[in-house]
Amino acid sequence: MAKAADFQGMIPSPARRWLRRTAGLLAGAPLVAGLLYLPAAAPAQAAEKATGSHTVDVSLDALTPGAPVEGEKITVSGTVTNRGKEAVTDAHVGLSVGPRLSGRTAIDAADRHSRDANVRDRAELGGKFTKKFATLPVGISESFSITVPVDKLDLDDQGVYRLGVSLSGQTPSRPYEQTLGIQRTFLPWQPEATEKKTQLTYLWPLISSTHLTAETGSDEQQTPVFENDDLGAELAPGGRLEQLVSLGKELPVTWVIDPDLLATSTR
Secondary structure (H helix, E strand, O other): OOEHHHHOOOOOOOOOOOHHHHHHHHEOOEOOOOOOOOOOOOHHHHOOOOOHHHOEEEEEEEEEOOOOOOOOEEEEEEEEEEOOOOOEEEEEEEEEEEEEEOOHHHHHHHHHOOOOOOOOOOOOOOOOOEEEEEEEOOOOEEEEEEEEEHHHOOOOOOEEEEEEEEEEEEEOOEEEEEEEEEEEEEEEEOOOOOOOOOOOOEEEEEOOOOOEEEEEOOOOOOOEEEOOOHHHHHHOOOOHHHHHHHHHOOOOEEEEEOHHHHHHHOO
16 A cells, blocks of 8 residues: 655645535536526416406516616517417506616515505606507417616616516506516616626546545654555546646636645645
């Protein structure tokens, strides 16, 4: 069996004990953070009685950019599906923005009432910032995409605003304009945000199995004894760990070092 001292001078490498449980999730996973909530119609919602403001499902698929700055335009896209028993005519999808939500509690409350037509929003933008449908037959889905310059949204102080997307129209039994479906999401607004884009980092763990035994040598240092020479082969030129280090040094990665591997390789 090889002595730990035989491995002195080799380049130490990184990551295992706690990482063994999480390496599968962390390896190569980009770390990003943001506030963008795009609620879609859940299966439970389909079971709701499809009347009133729940007649039409409004599903939001994309909001770009997720956090606009001054001078930009936002684009909201999604689909509307008629879940009622009558065709909807003279329909249009419109946007309303606001108010600004003050804190986590207000955001949570807005989330709970994202489909409640009784929650008062600001006036709809209207005009060319709508998507019209002459008829929306029963069971039919239609896609929409609406683009609006940020300066038309009446955003004031920086913060998170509620963004409502609603479908209004009429049916044969209720021949007047009404809200037949609504969905809301969140629009972060930070007008003086830096133009520098958020950087990504990747966690790159270097791990290996345990190589030391409980046995120690009879010398004064009580040098630990290795089970085999596998670690030397992994650290040697062309070995698994050496190749990972060589590949990673050219990439924007953050090394996650296994303390056990680091300590073992320096024995």
